Each structure stands twice: as structure tokens, then as C-alpha cells.
Amino acid sequence: MIDVHYWPTPNGWKVTILLEELGMDYNIIPVDIGMGAQFEPDFLKISPNNRMPAIVDHDPADGGEPISIFESGAIMEYLADKGGQFLPKDPRGRANVMQWVHWQMANLGPMMGNANHFKNYGPTITDIEKLEYGINRFVGEVNRLSGVMDKHLAGNEYFAGDYSIADMIIVPWAMLLRRTQENTEENFPHLTRWVKQVLDRPAVKKGYKVHNEWRERKRTPEEEEKSRKILFGQTANTVNKAAQGAGE
Numbered sequence: 001m002i003d004v005h006y007w008p009t010p011n012g013w014k015v016t017i018l019l020e021e022l023g024m025d026y027n028i029i030p031v032d033i034g035m036g037a038q039f040e041p042d043f044l045k046i047s048p049n050n051r052m053p054a055i056v057d058h059d060p061a062d063g064g065e066p067i068s069i070f071e072s073g074a075i076m077e078y079l080a081d082k083g084g085q086f087l088p089k090d091p092r093g094r095a096n097v098m099q100w101v102h103w104q105m106a107n108l109g110p111m112m113g114n115a116n117h118f119k120n121y122g123p124t125i126t127d128i129e130k131l132e133y134g135i136n137r138f139v140g141e142v143n144r145l146s147g148v149m150d151k152h153l154a155g156n157e158y159f160a161g162d163y164s165i166a167d168m169i170i171v172p173w174a175m176l177l178r179r180t181q182e183n184t185e186e187n188f189p190h191l192t193r194w195v196k197q198v199l200d201r202p203a204v205k206k207g208y209k210v211h212n213e214w215r216e217r218k219r220t221p222e223e224e225e226k227s228r229k230i231l232f233g234q235t236a237n238t239v240n241k242a243a244q245g246a247g248e
Contacts, residue, residue, distance in 0.1 A: 002026040002079075003056040005043060007033050008212045010172035011072045011109065015053045017168050017207030018076055022083035028211060035223070046070060057082070073105040076165045086164045093161060100159045100166035108145050108173050114138040115180040139180050146177060146188050153190040163198075171198045172208070 002019070004026050006012045019026045031037045031052040038050045046068035047054040054070040061082060069075050077098070080087035088094050118134035149170070152159065159166040175195050177184045185192045198204055 001058050003029055003058070005029045005031050005047065005052050005054040005056075006210070007031050007052055008210065008215050009033075009052075010112075010176065011051075012053050013172040013208050013210075014072050014169050015055065015075055015079070016210040017172070017204050018079050018086070018165060020203035020207040021168065021201075022079065022085060024079070024083060030211070030214065032214075034219070055079075071105075073101050073169065076101060076169055080165050086168070088161075088164075097160040097164045097166045101169050104166075104170045104173065108142075108149075108170060111138055111141045111145060112173050112176065112180065115142045116176075119180055142177070142180050146174075146181060146184070146191060149174065149194075150188040150191040153194045157197075158194070167194075167198050168204070171195060171204070175199060 002024060004012075004015055004019070006016065006028050007030065016026075016028075031043060033052060037043065038047070038052060043052075043054070044050060046056060047070035049070060051070070053072055053075060054068065055075050055078075056066050056068045057078075058066045060067045067078075069078050077087065087097055114134070115138035118131065118138055158164065159170060174191065177188070177191075181187070199208075
């Protein structure tokens with residue numbers, strides 16, 4: 001059995017989508033990032049970066065002690081290897097997939113996260129010049145990255161040959177482009193085609209729906225204020241205090 005420390009966000013969906021595609025049994029353990037569960041001592045033992053998702057595989061291939069893994073890209077690679085699907089074994093095919101996996105981790109995810117922050121949460125910033133700079137910087141970069149994807153998919157059905165973890169790791173972010181980009185269907189037709197094609201897969205639909213009802217719970221004004229401080233106010237001091245609580 002695989003424990004998945006999870007909250008329904010793009011990074012969480014990556015893992016549940018892959019597990020559904022592989023047909024693996026898994027157990028969901030909620031990590032309410034808006035209420036600070038990512039700083040709980042038990043969670044920090046398996047995810048020292050205080051970020052979800054993280055997994056614990058209680059039945060690793062070597063038959064040894066449980067293996068814990070944090071960072072969604074590393075999790076995707078591990079699970080694909082364990083399941084023997086969606087990541088080629090030959091060096092060229094594997095490299096082709098993994099370059100897009102790392103592209104998502106280094107580019108699309110961080111840039112979309114920042115773009116969404118400045119465009120949709122940033123209006124609380126009082127310095128208008130800084131707000132506009134942040135919006136233009138990150139929304140513009142997401143626009144560039146969307147162009148990269150659209151151009152690549154103009155001549156390819158999927159990102160790296162056959163359907164793979166490259167597609168699974170990118171689609172949870174790409175499906176949300178409307179949050180920061182206008183006229184996505186007209187401006188990025190090949191990307192739009194690919195998103196629809198991947199989202200139509202039964203396992204992707206199932207993985208995406210895992211506990212999405214948690215996102216719908218209404219927070220009190222006090223909880224909302226606490227959530228903003230937790231999500232957007234973390235420093236080295238925050239990490240040090242959490243580590244002390246974990247006994248490190």
C-alpha cells in the first residue's frame with residue numbers, strides 16, 4: 001500500500017492521476033496546507049521541504065523498510081519505475097520524458113503559481129507598481145511557456161512520444177491556464193486539443209476528482225486570514241520552528 005500525503009491541488013493531482021493510471025492501491029492522508037498541516041512533525045519527517053505531496057511506499061520493490069519520497073517529480077519517476085509503465089526503459093526514451101518532467105517542475109508550475117498569486121491574490125498589495133510588475137512578469141512568462149507547449153504539440157500528439165508521466169505532470173497546471181491567460185482556445189489551439197485529450201482519459205478524471213470537495217469547504221474569516229499568513233508568509237524562521245517541533 002502507498003500512503004499519499006495530499007491536498008487537491010495541481011501538484012497533488014499529478015500523483016493521484018498516475019496512481020489511477022497504474023491501478024495501484026493507495027491511501028490518502030490529508031495535508032490541509034491552508035491550515036498549516038504541512039508543518040506537523042510527522043509530515044516533516046517525510047517532507048523536510050514542508051510541501052505536499054509526499055508518499056510512503058510500504059511495499060517497496062527491494063522488500064525492505066518503507067520508502068518515503070517528497071517532491072512530485074521524484075514521486076512520479078519512482079511510481080512509474082515501480083509500475084513499469086509510462087516511463088520508457090531505453091535511455092533515449094527515458095531522457096525524452098524526463099526532460100519534460102523537469103521542465104514542468106522548473107518552469108510551468110512555479111511560474112503559474114506566481115502568476116496566479118499576483119493576479120488573483122495580489123490585489124491586497126497596496127503598492128500598485130509592485131503589483132503590476134509582478135503580474136506582468138509572471139503572467140507574461142506563463143504566456144511564453146504556453147507558446148512553448150503549443151508549438152511542441154503542433155507536431156506531437158503527446159509531449160514525449162507515447163502518453164507518459166510527462167503528460168500527467170503537465171496537465172494539472174495546463175488545464176488551469178484560463179486563470180491567467182485570455183483566449184486560450186484561440187491562442188493555443190494545439191495545447192487546448194492536448195488538454196482535452198488527456199482530461200478525457202478515465203484514470204485522469206478519477207485522479208483529478210480525489211477529494212476535490214475539500215476545496216469547496218468555506219472557511220471562516222479568521223481561518224481565511226490564518227490561511228493567507230501560512231501560505232504567503234513563510235520564512236526560514238517558519239521552517240526552523242517547525243523543525244524544532246519535529247525534534248530535529
